[in-house]
Amino acid sequence: MKRVVVTGMGCITPIGNSVSALRDSLYAGRTGIATFDPNFPGALSPDPGLRFRTTALVKDFDPKNPAHHLSSGVIAANDSSAQFGIVSARQAAAESGIVQHYDPSQIAIVTGCACGGRAADEDANRHLYTRNARIHPLAIVRCMSSGGASSISIELGVSGPVFNVATACASATHAIGLAFQMVRAGIAPAAITGGHEAALTFGFLRAWDSMRVVSPTACRPFSADRDGMTLGEGAAMLAIEPLDSALARGARIYAEIVGFGMTADAHHITQPQAEGAAEAMCRALADSNIEDPAPRVGYINAHGTGTPTNDAVEAAAIHLALGARAPHIPVSATKSLTGHSIGATGAIEAIATILALETGSLPHTAGVTTVDPTLNLDVIVNQPRPLSSGKDLALSNSLAFGGLNAVLAFRQYTSDTSRVLGAIP
Amino acid sequence: MEETMEDIQARVIELVANSKNLQPSDVHMDTTFDELQIDSLDKINLSFAVEEMFSIEIPDESLNSLKTVGDVVQGVERLCAAKPPGAAAS
Numbered sequence: 001m002k003r004v005v006v007t008g009m010g011c012i013t014p015i016g017n018s019v020s021a022l023r024d025s026l027y028a029g030r031t032g033i034a035t036f037d038p039n040f041p042g043a044l045s046p047d048p049g050l051r052f053r054t055t056a057l058v059k060d061f062d063p064k065n066p067a068h069h070l071s072s073g074v075i076a077a078n079d080s081s082a083q084f085g086i087v088s089a090r091q092a093a094a095e096s097g098i099v100q101h102y103d104p105s106q107i108a109i110v111t112g113c114a115c116g117g118r119a120a121d122e123d124a125n126r127h128l129y130t131r132n133a134r135i136h137p138l139a140i141v142r143c144m145s146s147g148g149a150s151s152i153s154i155e156l157g158v159s160g161p162v163f164n165v166a167t168a169c170a171s172a173t174h175a176i177g178l179a180f181q182m183v184r185a186g187i188a189p190a191a192i193t194g195g196h197e198a199a200l201t202f203g204f205l206r207a208w209d210s211m212r213v214v215s216p217t218a219c220r221p222f223s224a225d226r227d228g229m230t231l232g233e234g235a236a237m238l239a240i241e242p243l244d245s246a247l248a249r250g251a252r253i254y255a256e257i258v259g260f261g262m263t264a265d266a267h268h269i270t271q272p273q274a275e276g277a278a279e280a281m282c283r284a285l286a287d288s289n290i291e292d293p294a295p296r297v298g299y300i301n302a303h304g305t306g307t308p309t310n311d312a313v314e315a316a317a318i319h320l321a322l323g324a325r326a327p328h329i330p331v332s333a334t335k336s337l338t339g340h341s342i343g344a345t346g347a348i349e350a351i352a353t354i355l356a357l358e359t360g361s362l363p364h365t366a367g368v369t370t371v372d373p374t375l376n377l378d379v380i381v382n383q384p385r386p387l388s389s390g391k392d393l394a395l396s397n398s399l400a401f402g403g404l405n406a407v408l409a410f411r412q413y414t415s416d417t418s419r420v421l422g423a424i425p
Numbered sequence: 426m427e428e429t430m431e432d433i434q435a436r437v438i439e440l441v442a443n444s445k446n447l448q449p450s451d452v453h454m455d456t457t458f459d460e461l462q463i464d465s466l467d468k469i470n471l472s473f474a475v476e477e478m479f480s481i482e483i484p485d486e487s488l489n490s491l492k493t494v495g496d497v498v499q500g501v502e503r504l505c506a507a508k509p510p511g512a513a514a515s
Contacts, residue, residue: 064446072446076470134476137469 003258004183005413007251008098008239009351010091010194012084014056014232015337017068018091022348023355026363027384031337032056033218033230040202041123052214055200056232056339058084074151077141079117082148084235084344085196089152096239098190099156101249108188109152109162110179112171112195114343115204116145122201145343148196148235160188166343169303170262171195173346173398173406176238177260180408183240190242194347196235205231211270219306219340220367221333222315222379229305232339236347238354255354256411258393259287265403272313272399277303278320280405281395285321288409290393294322297329298391299362301353303399304333305340314399315375330388332380336366346398350408353396357412360387387412428479428505430498437498440474454495471497479505 011018014032015025025032036055061084063070068087070078078086089109093099099107120142127133141147146164153162161182165175172195179193208214208231215228246253261283265276285293302314311333319326334352341348356362364380371379392412399405428436434454442449445461452461458468468491472483475497481504491497 072444073464073467073470076444077466134473137473138466 002184002186003243003256004180004240005243005246005256006238006240006254006354007246008092008094008096009237009254009354010088010095011234011236011348011351012058012061012088013234013236013338013348014058017058017061019351022351026334026337026352026355027361029337029364029366029383031218031366032232033337033339043202050205050209051212052209052216054215054218054230055205056230057200058198058234074155077138078147078151079120079142079198081113081115081117081119081196081198082151084198084233085111085113085148085194085237086151086155088194088196088235088237089192090155092194092237092239093156093192096241096251098239098241099158102189102241104156104158106160106189107158108160108179108182108191108193109149109158110175110191110193111149111152111164112167112173112175112343112346113145113148113164113197114166114168114171115197115199117143117147118199118204119201122203152192156192158192167404167406168400168402169340169342169345170398170400170404170406171343171346172236173350173396173408174262176347176350176408177262177406179240180257180260183242191240192237193240194235194237194350195344197342197344198233199342200231200233213307215306218367219336220369221302221304221306221336221365222311222331222371222375222377223368224370224372226306226308226311226372228307229335230339232341233344234338234341234348235344236351238347238350253413255357255413257408258290258411259284259409261287261407263405265405267403269402272310272403274313274316274320276403277314277317277397277399277405280407281317281321281397284395284407284409288411293393294325296391296393297322297325297395298387299353299356299394300329300331301349301356301394301396302331302333303397304335304365306333306335310399311372312375314397315377318377327376328378330362330380330385331377332363332365334363346396346406349396349398353394353410356387357392357394357410361385362387430502433501433505434498436478437475437501438494440471440478441494441497444471444474452494454493454498456494457492475501481505481508
């Protein structure tokens with residue numbers, strides 16, 4: 001079994017269109033949540049009648065801009081969701097150099113995208129149903145949830161195992177976990193993996209509104225007065241490879257992925273159960289093969305949507321998984337800045353978790369008025385907090401509708417990590 | 426409103442230029458699709474834009490024979506001329 005490290009990262013998010021921009025916003029607490037324009041194209045009324053007025057949209061993304069440049073053919077064939085994914089993957093690949101170093105015919109690409117080209121689909125259907133218009137000839141490829149994975153492979157010339165995972169809000173975490181397992185087992189020599197999503201159409205917002213789980217203002221995870229989630233969009237990608245070859249070629253190492261756990265609640269399509277999430281956390285830690293890992297957990301990037309139910313159940317899961325240590329482990333929910341980008345959110349939060357370990361500074365949860373005392377968690381609020389000494393592990397939780405739980409475990413990488421810890425059996 | 430030949434030529438050239446991120450001045454009647462690296466997907470995409478702009482439908486057999494920008498312009502002229510009176514372009 002190989003040890004697996006992250007050697008490149010890329011992102012397009014509501015708080016920055018590069019990892020350095022994301023890092024700056026994350027630690028400055030700059031939110032990407034803002035009031036949206038209610039004048040959706042084709043909507044019957046300028047007032048959509050929604051209970052909420054905020055989303056977290058990607059800003060300043062122009063596929064024709066030299067910084068993001070995509071060819072006219074790629075723009076035509078891809079919805080903005082896949083476009084975000086392609087640019088993020090290109091950033092991660094460029095930073096890591098893995099496509100040049102490994103055989104591209106063996107490298108894997110595993111993406112998480114739950115909604116596919118929702119905007120393209122809705123656009124086509126709106127024109128069809130309102131004026132019997134023709135459907136754009138590229139509508140099929142724009143709508144495919146695997147379109148991003150395909151376009152990334154074409155863009156990078158990577159022809160190994162390439163596929164997309166669609167498990168709602170856990171898509172990207174499942175994707176990263178599967179790519180991690182493939183590289184660890186030697187099935188692929190390296191991988192580009194993460195998630196992308198851009199589904200904030202009028203129809204999508206109306207559908208979420210009907211569920212009555214979106215905050216009328218902005219999400220405040222773990223706050224006593226939390227009142228729902230805030231929908232977002234974006235993409236994030238990681239370049240991952242074995243530690244030994246990363247060291248041999250002198251690659252920059254951000255962090256090590258040490259474990260992945262997944263479970264299903266097998267209970268309810270929307271109501272989560274703590275046991276399933278707790279078991280996924282336990283499995284991620286056990287998968288690390290680190291002896292007694294729990295005392296080394298210094299940070300949990302929670303799924304933390306800001307709904308009353310999610311945060312209470314997730315807190316219960318953290319207690320179940322980590323027992324008496326749970327109230328003393330720093331927890332934050334970066335969705336308070338980025339919003340909830342569904343299929344991409346696990347990848348954005350993986351980067352936040354990696355940055356926390358790399359910089360030794362744990363991002364805080366924005367917008368919290370008073371931490372809900374019933375949760376009995378050490379929620380990081382107001383400002384980032386240093387990672388405690390002796391703590392080198394962090395978890396990133398994704399808990400999807402339908403009871404699908406996926407958790408990644410990361411370890412801080414320092415120059416002597418490999419020497420001290422040796423190979424994991 | 427009936428389109429003049431000059432209108433059709435200018436609008437087709439603009440669509441072709443937009444589809445490849447070019448300036449209209451870079452596109453001429455004798456410019457070939459091969460020169461512009463317009464592949465089969467680009468051609469389908471461009472044809473849809475042309476159909477939408479002129480409210481026409483390009484038959485499959487005509488689509489396959491299009492090799493130059495001038496071919497498109499001439500095809501659009503023929504199809505526009507064959508439109509029933511009163512059919513409007515978008």
